[in-house]
Amino acid sequence: MSKQSADPVPAETGVLSAPPPGEPFGHPKGLFVLFSTELWERFSFYSMRGILTLYMVNVLGAAGGHADQMYGAYLGFVYAATFGGGMLADRLLGQRRAIYIGGVLMALAQFTLATHSLLVRSGYSVRGLDPMFFSGLGLLACGNGFFKPNISTVVGTLYKPGDQRRDSAFTIFYMGINIGAFLAGFSGQIAETWGWYLGFLLAGMGMVASLVVFTAGLRQLSGKGLPPEGATLTEGRFGIPNAVLVVIGVLLFVPAAAFLISKPSxxxxxxxxxxxxxxxxxxxxxxxxxxxxxxxxxxxxxxxxxxxxxxxxxxxxxxxxxxxxxxxxxxxxxxxxxxxxxxxxxxxxxxxxxxxxxxxxxxxxxxxxxxxxxxxxxxxxxxxxxxxxxxxxxxxxxxxxxxxxxxxxxxxxxxxxxxxxxxxxxxxxxxxxxxxxxxxxxxxxxxxxxxxxxxxxxxxxxxxxxxxxxxxxxxxxxxxxxxxxxxxxxxxxxxxxxxxxxxxx
The missing domain is CATH 1.20.1250.20 (MFS general substrate transporter like domains)
Structure with a gap:
């Protein structure tokens, strides 16, 4: 993280000036809201990621090589979904709504995986619970698609074109990602020592914390991340409201992704x-x-x-x-x-x-x-x-x-x-x-x-x-x-x- 000058240079004048009052470290307060939101979301994501392959091998009974392939298929959907989530935010939802949708889906996913672990621990059939496990991964991939590209977009919108603080802002934001990933390692230590369900439970709690921080800091975003002008959820194509179409899309994507992750070939x-x-x-x-x-x-x-x-x-x-x-x-x-x-x-x-x-x-x-x-x-x-x-x-x-x-x-x-x-x-x-x-x-x-x-x-x-x-x-x-x-x-x-x-x- 590069050291940010207390006196940034506006691009249009090239003259030193003090940052606006109330901006910590010369950056908008909204940056630190997004920093904390992303920190806890990445804590959630990496808490699950650290134990996923080991869980598939030790609990689901998957061979190591097959677990690696399912993990690769899962990450494939995680990255591919960002394209659709970014497009929906740009054209219909706005980044704020997309972040909320993604956060709720990922929290639901983590608690689904925690429930799967508890049921297996209680003696339920592993094979009978496979649909629950893979649905959790499908929810995670879908939620990440809504969340990940759009929180980064909001960071960029906090700064005017040519603002020299933008690069250091993303450096600070990137640091939040890595702090969250670092802390997530301790979830893995807890999960492997005292029970896999604790890792997923901590991941779910991290995602809830992320949404709470984001909600508490909305006022600091200065109106950024709102839906594009003219976008509406109550109207849509073929007489179906856009909100319903989004829900249908999610309901189709999650089981399709879940099935395909279970069949990596x-x-x-x-x-x-x-x-x-x-x-x-x-x-x-x-x-x-x-x-x-x-x-x-x-x-x-x-x-x-x-x-x-x-x-x-x-x-x-x-x-x-x-x-x-x-x-x-x-x-x-x-x-x-x-x-x-x-x-x-x-x-x-x-x-x-x-x-x-x-x-x-x-x-x-x-x-x-x-x-x-x-x-x-x-x-x-x-x-x-x-x-x-x-x-x-x-x-x-x-x-x-x-x-x-x-x-x-x-x-x-x-x-x-x-x-x-x-x-x-x-x-x-x-x-x-x-x-x-x-x-x-x-x-x-x-x-x-x-x-x-x-x-x-x-x-x-x-x-x-x-x-x-x-x-x-x-x-x-x-x-x-x-x-x-x-x-x-x-x-x-x-x-x-x-x-x-x-x-x-």
Missing amino acids: YVQSMAVVIALIVLPYLLYEAFRGTREEAGRMLVIIILCCFSMLFWGFFELAGSTITRFTNEAVDRVVFGFELKASLLSQVINPLFIITLSIPFAGLWVWLDRRKLEPSSPVKFSLGLFQLGLGFFMLYIGAAQAASGGKAALIWLFLAYFFHTTGELCLSPVGLSMITKLAPARLVGMFMGVWFLSSALANVFAGRVGGMTEDHGFGAVFVGIAATTGAAALLLFVLSPLLKRMMHGIK
Whole structure:
């Protein structure tokens, strides 16, 4: 988080002026309402995420590889749903209503999963309760689609165009995400020690806390996030009110997502079909534009492909890496056992909180000396470090395979390199699209960015599932080699891609 000046410089004058009275740290109070709202929502999300794969293996009786694939399918729907939730907010609901709908759905989902755990604990048939479990995941995916894209949108609307505080505002907001994720690790420790239902219950309580904070702070949002002018829920198409259509959409999406998450092979086949449809269309849009537009759109498409590789393997932290930590890592420290769900949740956000300020300063320092890498080079650096992280995991897996357990240091080193890779690549993504995409296609390419993340998680889940046949070591070294080769290829292509960007950094 970069240090915010107490005297921001308005873009239109370039003259130093004091922030408006009552703005803590030079930012609107609404930012800190959204910071706290997102903190508790991310606490909720990651509390469940940390124990999900372990719960599927230990309670549902799923094989580890199949659990990884279901986890990947679930994340696929989580990311894909953001496109629909963002569109509904822009055209009909407004961001506030979308946040409420998403929050209520996610709270209901967490309490549904807690109820599932309690019923299994009471002796009810696991197989008979499968519809309840997967409906909980469907509700989570749907709720996240309404909540996640829209709270970020409201943060941006708090600032006028050209306001130099916007970047530091998102840094503060991003810090809230990581504090919530860090705290969520302790939910996992509690769940694995005293009962899985406690993890889901804490997640549900976190989501309720998020909604309470948001409601209490609505006055601080200065009228932001309201429905677009002319939008109404009481009228609609075919004589059906829009409110009813939204409810019908949710009621159709949740069971469909629940069924497909339980059948990840179906989702993987769908992902291939979607990719084969979307890619030719994007190429068509690129080549029918001007020469500059075509070059820039091709860069977006190429970098989206490399981004898929990064985020798909990065998100194995919640599935394959968590299982590896649980099964093969020595987690006893000073006589106290750290649970796998704790370690899988706290290390990355701890590194993010520690390293984000130095990295932000590094890019500024390099930019002043005209040495800051281009976006493609930053992508390649991110991929290379992700590969280094998986090579650390491979060393740990080899140590465990030779007898005993892997040393905890290999897990910490893996997350360290994953985090530094994330800090190279993550800030570039959405910013790159807004800079490179033609104005008429920015929304579409934003959707493509989220869709690529969805597809990445689906395909990566299949890779993680290979541990059943080949073992952790073989999968980890394969991922390290793949990401290393991709990083080298992208680095070689970077000069060409930079020229195709036609002056955009």
